[in-house]
Amino acid sequence: MKSGFRILAAVTALLLVQGFYEAMWVAPTERTMGEVQRIFYYHVPSAWTAFLLFFVNLVASIIYLVRKNPKADAVALVSAEVGVVFCTVVLVTGPIWARPVWGIWWTWDIRLTTTLVLWLIYVSYLVLRRFSDSAQTPKLAAVLAIFGALDVPLVYFSIWFFRTQHPQPVIGGGGSIDPRMLHVLLINWLAFSCFAFLVCWARYGVEILQREVDEIEALESLRGVAR
Amino acid sequence: MSSLRSITLATLTKDIRLEWRSRDAINSMLFFSLLVVVIFSFSFDPNAEESREIAGGLIWVAFLFAAIVALNQTWARELRNQVLDAYRVSPAPANALFIAKALGNFILVSLLEALMAPLFMIFYNLRALGPAWQLIPVAILGTWALVVNGTFFAAMSLRTRSREIMLPLLLFPISIPAVQSMVEATRIILSGDGSARFWIVLLLTYDVVFTTACLGLFETILQAE
Numbered sequence: 001m002k003s004g005f006r007i008l009a010a011v012t013a014l015l016l017v018q019g020f021y022e023a024m025w026v027a028p029t030e031r032t033m034g035e036v037q038r039i040f041y042y043h044v045p046s047a048w049t050a051f052l053l054f055f056v057n058l059v060a061s062i063i064y065l066v067r068k069n070p071k072a073d074a075v076a077l078v079s080a081e082v083g084v085v086f087c088t089v090v091l092v093t094g095p096i097w098a099r100p101v102w103g104i105w106w107t108w109d110i111r112l113t114t115t116l117v118l119w120l121i122y123v124s125y126l127v128l129r130r131f132s133d134s135a136q137t138p139k140l141a142a143v144l145a146i147f148g149a150l151d152v153p154l155v156y157f158s159i160w161f162f163r164t165q166h167p168q169p170v171i172g173g174g175g176s177i178d179p180r181m182l183h184v185l186l187i188n189w190l191a192f193s194c195f196a197f198l199v200c201w202a203r204y205g206v207e208i209l210q211r212e213v214d215e216i217e218a219l220e221s222l223r224g225v226a227r
Numbered sequence: 228m229s230s231l232r233s234i235t236l237a238t239l240t241k242d243i244r245l246e247w248r249s250r251d252a253i254n255s256m257l258f259f260s261l262l263v264v265v266i267f268s269f270s271f272d273p274n275a276e277e278s279r280e281i282a283g284g285l286i287w288v289a290f291l292f293a294a295i296v297a298l299n300q301t302w303a304r305e306l307r308n309q310v311l312d313a314y315r316v317s318p319a320p321a322n323a324l325f326i327a328k329a330l331g332n333f334i335l336v337s338l339l340e341a342l343m344a345p346l347f348m349i350f351y352n353l354r355a356l357g358p359a360w361q362l363i364p365v366a367i368l369g370t371w372a373l374v375v376n377g378t379f380f381a382a383m384s385l386r387t388r389s390r391e392i393m394l395p396l397l398l399f400p401i402s403i404p405a406v407q408s409m410v411e412a413t414r415i416i417l418s419g420d421g422s423a424r425f426w427i428v429l430l431l432t433y434d435v436v437f438t439t440a441c442l443g444l445f446e447t448i449l450q451a452e
Binding site: 065117120121123124127128131132133134136137139140143144146147148150151154155157158 | 376383386387388389393396397399400401403404405407408429432433436437440444447448451
């Protein structure tokens, strides 16, 4: 278990270095946007990783509601926390790119708005977990995760009605991308996913340990009362 | 089925009777939204053309904030004397309680809207250029969209610290598509450019999806203690 974690950490470090090198020096400079386009290799992998983590959160929440397995709840908590971090990276790198390319920091475009609403929903999820300290917190949080997942398609359709300004998704969106750029993008995505998985793993260990400590403390205090 | 209906009706009439005798919620909601109308009017000072563009947003934001007042006191009453615990151990279906509470809030917020809408019309000098009757389905669907999730999240935030502040934090992110639909539909009807059908259908979808979700998951929330 511990050696697995170390191996993954080493692989992640190598991948991140390789991804950074390729994004900065190997990938060709984009013709119209210039160097600023390179932020794409951080923006898009972060977005994919964040969406993947939110999906993991939804699945873990449903499993928790069905099976009442506390480990599923720990996975849900961890994936939401790390997902919010990656989603924040997306929301910060987006405007940095948009300012020189579009001339504006922010626009109420379909993908921007959906990502922002997703971020808001998951922040409220974390706030709920923070403010609720009963043993039922996991149940409430799991229900909120399902509500959030139901909300996302509705948000998407409500913005879809407006004109959309964001570049078409490069994969499966009819857009075209230089194969060398695609290669760099995929390397970075792999690196970011490994990194996210690594952080989740560490955080999961801490969470499980914290729960054990809480349990022991509760038992101790009960014993103190009995004495 | 008949027990569901009779329990719903009994809870609903009890809540309405309590509200009628105290009038706490409706009075504070009315005064609150009156304040919002006045403050917005001072801050924007729009002419007739501008107010058609922004009124949809102002009206619904005012109602959304005012509805929080009603939603927050929905379950507080049942916590006194352990009424909710008694309900939990009784064989009555959980959804009967939920439907009664949601309907009670719906009636309260609709009453507020009926009383405040004319005031909005006067203060902002509004006249609908589009088909005005469409405002009725928008109001009904929009109000239901707010109260069904609001009632549900109010039950959820019962178990949290500082629950009064928790409700808007949970409700607002989920309500974003509903609020956008209401505001856009109202704006389109008032200014008369285009058709509001897309937004009304979206509101209807929102209502159906979340009413189903609430009914499916309320039992879990009620038993969580």
